[in-house]
Amino acid sequence: MKAIVYERNGDPSVLQLVDRPVPEPGPGEVLVRMAVSGVNPTDWKGRQQSPLPAGWQIPGQDGAGVIEAVGEGVEQDLAGERVWLWEAAWQRPWGTTAEYTVVPVRHTVRLGDASFDLGACLGIPFLTAHRCLTAGEYMPDALRAGALTDHTVLVQGGAGAVGNAAIQLARWADATVIATVSSAEKAQLAAAAGASFVINYREQDVVEEVRKIAPDGVHTIVEVAPAKNATTDVQVLRHGGAVCVYANEGGTEVTLPVRDLMRPNARWQFVMVYTVPKAAKAQAVVDVAAAAAQAGIRVGEDAGLPLHHHPLSAAAAAHQAVENSVVGKVLISTSDQ
Numbered sequence: 001m002k003a004i005v006y007e008r009n010g011d012p013s014v015l016q017l018v019d020r021p022v023p024e025p026g027p028g029e030v031l032v033r034m035a036v037s038g039v040n041p042t043d044w045k046g047r048q049q050s051p052l053p054a055g056w057q058i059p060g061q062d063g064a065g066v067i068e069a070v071g072e073g074v075e076q077d078l079a080g081e082r083v084w085l086w087e088a089a090w091q092r093p094w095g096t097t098a099e100y101t102v103v104p105v106r107h108t109v110r111l112g113d114a115s116f117d118l119g120a121c122l123g124i125p126f127l128t129a130h131r132c133l134t135a136g137e138y139m140p141d142a143l144r145a146g147a148l149t150d151h152t153v154l155v156q157g158g159a160g161a162v163g164n165a166a167i168q169l170a171r172w173a174d175a176t177v178i179a180t181v182s183s184a185e186k187a188q189l190a191a192a193a194g195a196s197f198v199i200n201y202r203e204q205d206v207v208e209e210v211r212k213i214a215p216d217g218v219h220t221i222v223e224v225a226p227a228k229n230a231t232t233d234v235q236v237l238r239h240g241g242a243v244c245v246y247a248n249e250g251g252t253e254v255t256l257p258v259r260d261l262m263r264p265n266a267r268w269q270f271v272m273v274y275t276v277p278k279a280a281k282a283q284a285v286v287d288v289a290a291a292a293a294q295a296g297i298r299v300g301e302d303a304g305l306p307l308h309h310h311p312l313s314a315a316a317a318a319h320q321a322v323e324n325s326v327v328g329k330v331l332i333s334t335s336d337q
Contacts, residue, residue: 114292234260
């Protein structure tokens with residue numbers, strides 16, 4: 001089989017297209033014939049600095065394909081199922097950027113008739129967004145239609161992959177969603193994702209505009225750039241609200257006004273999907289799968305998430321595109337399916 005492998009940390013040039021034997025699934029595992037692999041920022045960050053316990057790594061946490069074989073202890077009738085994968089390569093050498101991979105069966109979810117492109121987009125971004133939308137004190141533990149009725153969510157950076165996921169999930173759950181963006185083009189993407197209101201922070205006063213929409217403040221903020229947005233976040237958060245931080249764009253340190261956050265019993269929640277509590281992550285997988293099955297999640301430009309396809313041989317270019325913050329979702333086609 002063809003696979004992308006790196007044997008040392010570094011820039012995209014360490015990614016090599018190689019021939020490898022098709023692996024055998026072990027106990028509790030399945031062999032998946034990959035169709036599409038999704039590329040996330042953690043893929044290139046891990047390539048740069050994460051240790052290689054096996055001495056090599058196939059990158060790619062997310063993807064979609066068909067189960068070809070099952071290991072000991074796995075239901076035989078899963079063979080032939082179309083599935084999407086999540087956290088395939090977390091502390092494991094077998095990622096999704098290959099024609100075949102092996103993964104614990106619990107990290108596969110039935111895809112049904114949905115496209116492989118959709119499946120490859122669901123993992124890290126949507127599970128991260130789910131955590132951001134459920135970690136607050138006054139937010140539900142699970143999402144479903146109606147779960148966020150009468151809730152207002154602010155998505156800082158509504159044109160990014162996690163921002164798009166947060167908008168789509170929050171709207172599926174019937175929240176009022178405010179998104180901030182930096183350009184007219186990104187405003188169109190956030191609106192296409194389903195944002196109720198879009199604010200261009202380069203041209204408008206975010207605090208003033210949010211307060212017009214939500215005079216009492218917002219219940220939750222999905223935050224991509226805490227160092228830059230902390231002052232704004234403090235001013236638009238309602239009593240008991242939460243700022244859920246999943247990235248550190250624009251700086252790695254945050255200064256917060258303690259008394260101004262104590263009075264409303266506000267919460268700052270930091271989110272890394274790989275170490276989210278097991279119960280919360282399991283619920284996220286269930287809810288994201290339900291949203292996809294109910295057509296509450298879409299991909300493509302008309303859903304605010306342009307797709308950028310690369311062949312397996314161009315994995316380095318795909319990684320570089322994500323590292324360069326291309327707008328949309330980067331996918332690697334691993335087969336002709």
